Amino acid sequence: MKEKINCKIVQDLLPNYIEKLTNDETNEFIEKHLQECSECKRMLDNMLKKLNVENSKEEKRKIKYIKKFNMKLKILKNILLIIIVLFIVIIGRKAFILTDLSNKAQENQNNENYYIKLESYSEGQIRITEAYYKQQKSLVKINSYSKNIGEINQVLYKSGEEKISLIDNGKTKELKKMGEISVRPIAFTSEFFLENLYTAFTTSIDKVRLNGRDCYLIKDGNTEKFIDINTGLAIKMIDNENNRTVDYKYEYGIVKDIDIERPDTTGYTAVVE
Numbered sequence: 533m534k535e536k537i538n539c540k541i542v543q544d545l546l547p548n549y550i551e552k553l554t555n556d557e558t559n560e561f562i563e564k565h566l567q568e569c570s571e572c573k574r575m576l577d578n579m580l581k582k583l584n585v586e587n588s589k590e591e592k593r594k595i596k597y598i599k600k601f602n603m604k605l606k607i608l609k610n611i612l613l614i615i616i617v618l619f620i621v622i623i624g625r626k627a628f629i630l631t632d633l634s635n636k637a638q639e640n641q642n643n644e645n646y647y648i649k650l651e652s653y654s655e656g657q658i659r660i661t662e663a664y665y666k667q668q669k670s671l672v673k674i675n676s677y678s679k680n681i682g683e684i685n686q687v688l689y690k691s692g693e694e695k696i697s698l699i700d701n702g703k704t705k706e707l708k709k710m711g712e713i714s715v716r717p718i719a720f721t722s723e724f725f726l727e728n729l730y731t732a733f734t735t736s737i738d739k740v741r742l743n744g745r746d747c748y749l750i751k752d753g754n755t756e757k758f759i760d761i762n763t764g765l766a767i768k769m770i771d772n773e774n775n776r777t778v779d780y781k782y783e784y785g786i787v788k789d790i791d792i793e794r795p796d797t798t799g800y801t802a803v804v805e
């Protein structure tokens with residue numbers, strides 16, 4: 533009978549014994565009983581066996597989870613890498629296009645004889661600019677008309693050190709000295725790679741046809757700029773924010789001396805600013 537009572541006590545203690553929660557005295561009691569009682573010993577063996585199976589199942593689950601996690605991480609890393617590479621390729625391609633256009637434009641900008649015509653239209657305003665350039669001398673005629681101001685004719689003349697501006701607004705005729713007069717074919721691209729890289733980041737660049745010519749359309753939020761692929765020069769600009777359109781035309785080698793003659797300044801009053 534005593535044995536049976538001991539069996540009950542030992543069997544109650546076994547789970548704690550396995551978990552090593554029992555104290556030394558209790559352990560001694562349990563171990564002594566186990567040596568004598570085959571039933572309790574078998575029970576302990578079964579419990580240990582079951583525990584081992586559960587532990588190994590848990591272990592397998594953990595390994596499977598880690599493997600799965602590592603796989604996901606690897607896929608994520610690869611996706612990120614692909615995105616970075618694509619980004620670099622796309623931006624690099626655009627920066628390359630802009631640099632190429634800039635190189636072509638510079639060749640044309642360095643020409644010693646050219647004529648440029650700009651036609652700008654915006655709401656209630658028309659502005660036509662014709663620029664003649666021949667061997668450092670330049671003459672620019674600007675004719676503008678707006679609903680509010682009316683017609684204004686301006687002539688900019690540069691020869692050597694003389695840089696003057698003549699303005700005729702229909703009522704007064706004024707002559708002013710100018711700081712600098714620059715008339716170069718318009719490129720929209722930069723001689724500096726970093727500037728082109730910035731443009732590549734902030735704009736979209738697509739190959740399109742305009743007026744029968746191959747060109748690149750450089751588009752940011754509000755403006756659309758069309759650049760001739762062959763010359764690298766601006767063909768058209770659309771400013772959607774200000775409803776303004778500008779068309780550009782260029783001709784080379786046609787400017788004669790008569791086109792860049794000093795304009796007649798009689799009747800103009802010199803104005804000092």
Ligand SMILES: [Zn+2]
Pocket residue numbers: 535538539540542565569570571572573
């Ligand atoms: Zn027993």
